[in-house]
Structures are given as structure tokens and as C-alpha cells.
Amino acid sequence: MLYHDFLTNDQRTIHKWLHYFPIYEKFFNKFINNSVTLWEIGVFKGGSLQMWKRYLGPFAIIVGIDIDSRCKTVEENQIHVRTGDQSDTKFLQSVIDEFGAPDIVIDDGSHRDKDIYTTFNFLYEKVSKNGIYLVEDLHALYMDGTGNDLKDKMEFIDLCKELTECFSDCGHNGCRGRFFEMTYSMSFYDSVAVFQKAERMKGKQGKI
Amino acid sequence: MFCETLMVHEREITDKWMRYFTIYEEYLQKFKNQSVVLWLLGSVEYDILRIWRKYLGALSVIVGIGDIHGYKNNEDDQILVRVGDQTNASFLQSLIDEIGLPDVIVDSSSRDSQDASETFNFLYEKVSKNGIYIVEGLRTIESQDENDLKVEGGSSFLNLCKGLIDALNARHYGAEIDFADVTFSMSFYDSAVVFQKVAWSSDSLKPIMLPAVNKRAVEEIIDFGNRVLSRFRLFWKTGSFFRSGKENG
Numbered sequence: 001m002l003y004h005d006f007l008t009n010d011q012r013t014i015h016k017w018l019h020y021f022p023i024y025e026k027f028f029n030k031f032i033n034n035s036v037t038l039w040e041i042g043v044f045k046g047g048s049l050q051m052w053k054r055y056l057g058p059f060a061i062i063v064g065i066d067i068d069s070r071c072k073t074v075e076e077n078q079i080h081v082r083t084g085d086q087s088d089t090k091f092l093q094s095v096i097d098e099f100g101a102p103d104i105v106i107d108d109g110s111h112r113d114k115d116i117y118t119t120f121n122f123l124y125e126k127v128s129k130n131g132i133y134l135v136e137d138l139h140a141l142y143m144d145g146t147g148n149d150l151k152d153k154m155e156f157i158d159l160c161k162e163l164t165e166c167f168s169d170c171g172h173n174g175c176r177g178r179f180f181e182m183t184y185s186m187s188f189y190d191s192v193a194v195f196q197k198a199e200r201m202k203g204k205q206g207k208i
Numbered sequence: 209m210f211c212e213t214l215m216v217h218e219r220e221i222t223d224k225w226m227r228y229f230t231i232y233e234e235y236l237q238k239f240k241n242q243s244v245v246l247w248l249l250g251s252v253e254y255d256i257l258r259i260w261r262k263y264l265g266a267l268s269v270i271v272g273i274g275d276i277h278g279y280k281n282n283e284d285d286q287i288l289v290r291v292g293d294q295t296n297a298s299f300l301q302s303l304i305d306e307i308g309l310p311d312v313i314v315d316s317s318s319r320d321s322q323d324a325s326e327t328f329n330f331l332y333e334k335v336s337k338n339g340i341y342i343v344e345g346l347r348t349i350e351s352q353d354e355n356d357l358k359v360e361g362g363s364s365f366l367n368l369c370k371g372l373i374d375a376l377n378a379r380h381y382g383a384e385i386d387f388a389d390v391t392f393s394m395s396f397y398d399s400a401v402v403f404q405k406v407a408w409s410s411d412s413l414k415p416i417m418l419p420a421v422n423k424r425a426v427e428e429i430i431d432f433g434n435r436v437l438s439r440f441r442l443f444w445k446t447g448s449f450f451r452s453g454k455e456n457g
Contacts (some may be wrong), residue, residue, distance in 0.1 A: 009418045142377050190376050
């Protein structure tokens with residue numbers, strides 16, 4: 001169990017909200033002992049990279065992405081760290097060229113709206129077809145503003161709201177059809193958004 | 209599996225319904241063979257209530273509310289049918305008084321999307337603490353033409369959901385919204401939204417840094433090292449390990 005692993009961690013420091021663990025387990029469970037490439041944007045002390053390695057097993061490749069070059073020191077077997085800016089799409093492409101398309105992306109990076117938006121726009125469609133794209137610490141976006149005013153610029157949250165339209169009956173063919181075709185579900189939790197990918201055949205949903 | 213339950217029933221499945229099976233499996237599996245009260249709202253065939261009973265098992269209670277086709281006033285065991293207006297709060301309350309709180313709601317009435325919002329506003333908080341609330345048949349406007357790319361305004365229930373995305377994070381910016389205190393997740397699927405409830409406590413809502421002890425120890429060592437270093441720097445500059453006290457004039 002991932003939560004158990006976290007609570008008994010005696011290796012590199014991990015900093016997570018407790019309620020993230022049921023979310024991780026729900027979506028990442030299926031990848032255990034598979035060949036899986038996990039990207040975590042935002043390395044911090046590297047503890048969570050080690051946790052993903054322990055959780056996902058010996059075939060997992062863990063890629064940490066951080067703007068701080070000192071994070072390189074946490075590299076070890078199965079764990080790679082690349083230094084760059086998460087909003088630099090050329091850099092992200094170079095990481096894809098090196099490690100292949102990610103199966104799991106966890107955006108725990110700058111927690112700035114603009115960066116989350118840019119990274120998502122570029123990276124989401126690159127994630128493999130049953131992959132997971134998870135953005136955490138979204139509450140940081142809400143706290144940027146002053147008090148309760150949510151009308152501050154929140155491109156990423158606004159995009160999410162717009163994307164919910166895809167899931168209504170006529171959204172399938174409509175404005176965001178491409179997004180719908182590659183998305184099974186989109187889930188919101190306190191501070192977390194999770195996108196579960198799928199490849200839908202256009203106009204041919206499952207039938208019996 | 210929900211599918212297998214259906215197969216046994218040898219029933220024609222409509223494409224529309226098929227897409228929800230993965231969702232049922234994901235969220236309702238945990239209720240199998242438990243004491244669970246399921247409310248089906250909207251226009252439902254009586255046969256489907258029987259399929260739900262077969263899926264959830266002998267301890268389940270299946271309640272069909274609204275327009276139940278093929279119902280001939282002869283209820284089977286574990287199955288109840290109540291006819292009434294699901295947007296009417298006092299009608300819903302009378303059902304709660306009679307049957308008890310629901311654990312699972314499956315509301316497929318939202319062809320007319322207004323229905324889903326009103327029912328949701330009343331019923332969501334009544335659902336039990338680990339309960340599931342599913343709204344099916346999400347619609348915006350009927351699109352006549354396949355090339356019609358407009359999604360005008362969206363349905364009112366979808367708009368309600370968009371606001372709830374903010375509400376989920378409300379406590380982090382000081383607002384108190386009951387919705388956040390009872391909700392674990394809100395998920396969008398092909399034509400459906402699923403709410404998973406949970407009872408939050410302050411114990412579960414906190415960030416934690418581990419291993420805590422090591423971190424403190426390491427910080428102390430670094431701090432101690434820095435202090436020693438600064439003494440040496442001072443010695444290098446002034447020839448003394450101690451400040452003279454006159455440095456700042």
C-alpha cells in the first residue's frame with residue numbers, strides 16, 4: 001500500500017497531502033509491475049521519486065523534472081532527473097525523445113497557473129493511451145488571488161471547466177471533440193485534477 | 209461484472225446504457241453483497257430494477273422513483289416503486305422518512321437538465337457518507353446537425369458542476385462550503401458525472417513531510433555547521449571568535 005509506504009518512509013524526504021494517497025492508488029494501481037514511465041514535475045527532495053519506484057516495481061522508469069539543477073543528485077537506478085523549465089515545450093520534447101512518451105504525468109511543479117496550463121496543453125496528448133495526467137496542489141492557484149475573488153486569471157481551471165462540456169451528449173462531436181476522443185474521464189478532488197486517457201474510436205462506442 | 213449480470217438476464221442492451229457499465233463497476237462494486245439502498249430516478253424500465261437487484265445482491269434495496277415502465281403494481285422482494293415528482297423536495301423527504309437514507313443515487317432523468325440540478329441540490333447531502341451520486345444522460349442542447357459545433361451555454365447541471373470545481377477547493381481560500389466537507393471526488397465521464405462522498409476531518413486534510421525526525425536532525429546538523437563556519441569567518445576577518453559588539457558602530 002502506498003500510504004503505508006509513505007508513513008514508514010525513512011529515505012529521502014516526501015512532502016504530500018494525506019488525501020492524495022487514495023487518489024494515487026486508485027489511478028496508479030494498474031501500472032504496478034508493468035513497464036511504465038512516470039514523470040514527476042517538481043522533484044523537491046527526491047523522496048517521492050523513490051516512493052514511485054518502490055510502488056511501481058522494477059520495470060518502472062521514473063523521470064523527475066525540475067528547474068533546479070541541484071535535484072540531479074537524487075538520481076539512482078531507475079530514477080532520472082532532467083533540468084529544465086516545465087513551460088519550455090522544446091525541453092519537454094527532448095525528454096520525450098530520450099525516455100519515450102510518459103504513461104503517468106504528475107504536475108507538482110511551479111504551481112503557477114500559466115505553467116500548469118502550458119505543460120498540460122503540450123504534454124496531455126503525448127501521454128500514452130491508457131495513461132494518467134495528474135495535477136496537484138491546485139489550491140495554490142486559488143490562494144494566489146485576493147480572498148474569495150475567483151475571477152482572477154485561472155486559465156487552467158477555466159480550461160477544465162470548458163472541457164467538462166465534452167462529456168455532454170453533443171460535446172462529443174463539438175468544440176472539444178479531439179479531447180473527448182482521447183479521454184475516458186476527468187476527475188476533481190480537493191486540490192487535485194486527474195485525467196484518465198483512453199482512445200475512443202470515433203463514432204463507434206462499445207456495443208454488444 | 210455488471211455486464212455478466214445482464215447477460216444472464218438475456219436482455220437487449222441499448223448503446224446508450226452500455227457506456228455506463230464501466231462507471232457502475234468502478235464505483236458500485238464495493239456495495240455488492242452489502243446492505244445498500246439504491247435509488248433510481250427518471251424514466252426506468254421495471255426490468256432494470258431487477259437487474260440492479262441481481263448485481264448488488266440479496267441485502268440490497270432497489271427503489272425506482274418516477275416513471276417506471278412495465279410496472280404492474282406487483283413489487284418483487286427488495287424492489288420498491290414510488291411515483292412522484294423528483295424535483296419536489298417534500299416528496300423526496302417522504303421517501304427518506306419511509307425508506308431511509310440512500311447510499312447510491314442513479315439519476316437518469318436529466319434529458320431535461322433542470323431536473324438533475326434541483327434533485328441534486330436537495331438529495332446530495334442526504335446520501336450516506338461513503339455514498340455515490342451518479343447523474344446520467346448529460347446533455348447540452350440537442351444537436352440537429354453533426355457539423356453543428358456550438359455548445360451554447362451548456363446545461364444548467366453542467367454549469368452547476370463547473371461551480372463545484374471551485375467549491376471543492378473552497379476551504380483553501382477561506383470560504384466554507386458544505387459541499388467540500390462531504391465530497392471526495394467529482395468525475396466526468398461520457399455523458400455522466402459521478403460524485404463520491406466522504407466525511408472529511410481535519411486529520412485527513414493536511415500536508416505531511418516524512419521522514420520528520422531525520423529532517424529535523426539534518427537541519428540541526430546543517431545549522432550547527434553554519435554557526436561553526438560563521439565563527440571561523442569571523443576569526444578570519446577580525447582575529448577573534450567573538451563579536452566585539454562595536455561592529456555596527
